[in-house]
Amino acid sequence: MNTPPVLTLDAVHVRFPVGADWRGRPTAVVHALNGLDLSVAKGEVLGVVGESGCGKSTLANVLTHLVTPTEGRMVWSEGTAHKLQIVFQDPQSSLDPRLPVWRVITEPVFLKEQRSTSALRELAAELAEQVGLRREQLDRYPHEFSGGQRQRIAIARALSSQPDVIVLDEPTSALDISVQAQILNLLVELRKSRGLTYILISHNISVIRHMCDRIAVMYLGQIAEIGSAASVLSQPAHPYTRLLLDSVPEIGRSLDAGLAVGETELPSNRRLPGGCYFRERCPFAASGCDQPQALLTQGSGPHAARCHRASELQAFARQ
Ligand SMILES: Nc1ncnc2c1ncn2[C@@H]1O[C@H](COP(=O)(O)OP(=O)(O)OP(=O)(O)O)[C@@H](O)[C@H]1O
Ligand SMILES: [Mg+2]
Incomplete structure (x- = not known):
């Protein structure tokens, strides 16, 4: 992103307390956003x-x-x-x-x-x-x-x-x-x-x-991958993005219609998974994927993916 950001979200978490016990206290928490970082360019x-x-x-x-972050903040750029x-x-x-x-x-x-x-x-x-x-x-x-x-x-x-x-x-x-x-x-x-x-x-x-100029792919309240539209669409770096795109063979079809992520569903956001959030559904999951989540770091292409194996998988895809 070459142009300066107009606004930035910094590690934003949103948790919704849900349900009520006999004293009216929430019985569960929905983790809707889980450390979302995002810069929007002017x-x-x-x-x-x-x-x-x-x-x-x-x-x-x-x-x-309309919703106040439970943690993290949104910052507007000056001017x-x-x-x-x-x-x-x-x-x-x-x-x-x-x-x-x-x-x-x-x-x-x-x-x-x-x-x-x-x-x-x-x-x-x-x-x-x-x-x-x-x-x-x-x-x-x-x-x-x-x-x-x-x-x-x-x-x-x-x-x-x-x-x-x-x-x-x-x-x-x-x-x-x-x-x-x-x-x-x-x-x-x-x-x-x-x-x-x-x-x-x-x-x-x-x-x-x-x-779109850029695309952000969200998974379980985080950015899984972000980058220029051309590179995300043609060379997705995160296995989730690949599956999301593979699941839309026809123009105009919904992006998550019949998502080919096995027959599995989005994990419950009431109890966040350990390790990589996508690990349970990922066809490329390996032993290191149970380690704390990868940072949203630069892959080898002009975009960033939150995947322990992004560079390796991208290199493999290019062969
Ligand atoms: N006010 C709320 N109280 C409790 N849970 C909520 C509330 N708002 C959203 N959620 C939950 O937070 C999660 C994220 O919801 P959100 O509406 O942001 O999803 P979405 O990506 O917009 O989905 P869709 O594509 O169906 O519009 C869901 O599990 C949803 O049920
Ligand atoms: Mg919605």
Whole structure:
């Protein structure tokens, strides 16, 4: 990563106490994030992939301050406005149905600043135009729009407070295929024209391939592998990434559909495994893999993997 980071997560842990005994005390702890380190470069599109339950949305919630890390911290770089917005998968449930669209779009600004109604309306009109909606539509309510249009509204709302970073949590997976491409192209254009940084969570390999500069692969609340999209996709260094990619023979298939990791499931995040977290499911596990987890170190390619055997396996793959 050559450009300076806009924000950095430093050894972030998130633990959720769950259940309750007779005194109301939690009976178990869910280890959702387990020492997650991540730097996001200014202006990049960073893809985040991994099986259901690996902690992607928890990461998004930490970034948006909906969840406070149990340990570790998030640091913004100097010179940024520290503004981050999120676009969720389902625009149906993320837009307030009681507000007309001009109010929905300007809600983040309305909550923070005193602005006249006419100024807010004008802002909504400008943003509507940028996301491909018409001014005349702004007095309507969210349910009067199609799924794709609602996602345009959600994007306009995210833009209204002029964020540095936008987190996109499965932004197109609730949409029809034909509409997906339009929304992705809109995101590409907006990023160019506004110099935005995206953190894009997706299960869809073609979305990731189309959009991302870098890819972070998550496993059990950690980064298993991170690097340039080209190198992670063509020369994965972590066995988990290989299996994740091997399991998507067809374009457009979900990244973890029929994951070829034996028939095994993601280990319980209520009791973290000793040694490498992936060891139990890893076809390349060897004796050293029961040692404390590998650091997320530089492999031999232009990316880093948290695997004791990464360099060895990569060298083998090249032969
Ligand atoms: N508020 C919460 N209380 C208890 N457990 C939670 C809470 N939020 C998330 N979890 C648990 O934390 C783990 C990570 O969840 P998260 O939603 O981050 O996964 P994800 O990678 O986004 O999955 P998906 O791909 O299905 O969206 C899961 O085991 C989940 O059940
Ligand atoms: Mg999620």
